Amino acid sequence: MVKGTHQAKEDPRNKDIQIFINGTFHARDQAKISVFDSGYLVGDGVWEAFRVHEGKLVFIDQHLDRLWQSAKVTGIDLPFSREALIDDIRKTLEVNDMHDHIHVRVMVTRGIKKTPSQDPRLTISGPNLVIIAEHKQAASESKNQGIRLFTSTFRRGSPDYLDPRLNCHSKLHEVQALIQAIEAGADEALMLDVNGFVSTCNATNFFMVKAGEVWTSTGQYCMNGITRSNVIQICESKKVPCYQKNFSLFDVYGADEAFVTGTFGGLTPVVNIDGKPIGGIEAGPVTRQLSTWYEELILQAIQP
Structure with missing residues (x-):
């Protein structure tokens, strides 16, 4: 599987x-x-x-x-x-x-x-x-055990030739990034932007947690994720410090927690990046709390 x-x-x-x-x-x-x-x-x-x-x-x-x-x-x-x-x-x-x-x-x-x-x-x-x-229901393995990321050499493109926010069929560079990650023994790829800052993953959006603060990229070079947007709004409504900012792998390797977001999997914890452990062997407390709030948001959305 x-x-x-x-x-x-x-x-x-x-x-x-x-x-x-x-x-x-x-x-x-x-x-x-x-x-x-x-x-x-x-x-x-x-x-x-x-x-x-x-x-x-x-x-x-x-x-x-x-x-x-x-x-x-x-x-x-x-x-x-x-x-x-x-x-x-x-x-x-x-x-x-x-x-x-x-x-x-x-x-x-x-x-x-x-x-x-x-x-x-x-x-x-x-x-x-x-x-x-x-x-299609998400398997529990990734949620419970977390996933491993590998930083690909394939960068997220500049908005002036293929805006990364565009949900188009042209996904070859993301496929190449994922192949590189799989060959490195990881589950998915972490991708940097054209300036070398952390941008996104090949199919999901990336978040890190440091000292109770949630960080994600500026959004200029990443997928225009619906789940990403909802998580940011949850942080705002629940008074969780959340920053859309530039940060590098230096910051990521020192993170307390990390997770990725997507429509199918919701919030999925990240436990290892480039061979370096992130947090523990499962989702951290901030990731778990945000995931609970996100599930509650879905329940609110389907109420009559």
């Missing part, structure tokens, strides 16, 4: 799920899209992922805000409204009889190309919309 922030419990129901593609449903093993799709050809697309608990789409407004912003930034004209997309998501949940502990991924590509090319003018269809909903 793959260990990390996306480590999930096996669920045999996922073998028979129906995938939404442009208004129709297809069995998992029959869900296909053209090799001329712009997402396949050049990574030209945007995506969003969120959780479903007790039938409620958790933090859906924040996720759709990010999807619409990403589409606008990349010049993809979404041919549907937010309400229509939510309706399609609910249809996907209904056809799969899904209600709780569900992970949904929405993917939008620019469309089908006339020929393999970067040129958006050669797109001969409207955007392609794919919705994948899976029975």
Whole structure:
């Protein structure tokens, strides 16, 4: 089993799920899209992922805000409204009889190309919309034992050529960072920004705790994480000192605790970075408290 922030419990129901593609449903093993799709050809697309608990789409407004912003930034004209997309998501949940502990991924590509090319003018269809909903619950191993990070030599890019806040299909440099971390014996990668400050991880946002203070990056060179934003807001509401600032590996190696945040795993403790132990062998007290408050925030979000 793959260990990390996306480590999930096996669920045999996922073998028979129906995938939404442009208004129709297809069995998992029959869900296909053209090799001329712009997402396949050049990574030209945007995506969003969120959780479903007790039938409620958790933090859906924040996720759709990010999807619409990403589409606008990349010049993809979404041919549907937010309400229509939510309706399609609910249809996907209904056809799969899904209600709780569900992970949904929405993917939008620019469309089908006339020929393999970067040129958006050669797109001969409207955007392609794919919705994948899976029975997916985080495994307890990563939460209980924590994960190990390795600082990759692959940096988070500068906003003037591929803004790191953009939730797009082009994730190759993050994949390279993760491969490097795995080869080093770690679970996931820690990534620095173009100035050498700690930025984010390959698929999650990074936080450290020092003397009761919570530190995370400035946000200029990291993923625009919904869970990250919610944790920062929790700290503000609970009067926990939280700073978005520049800091280096010098600070990280001396941290009392560290954790990463993401939609699927919530808060996951980090127990080792570059071979150096961080805190104890499990989540520290600040991480545990923030995780409890985050779970309470989810419960508030799904209340009728």
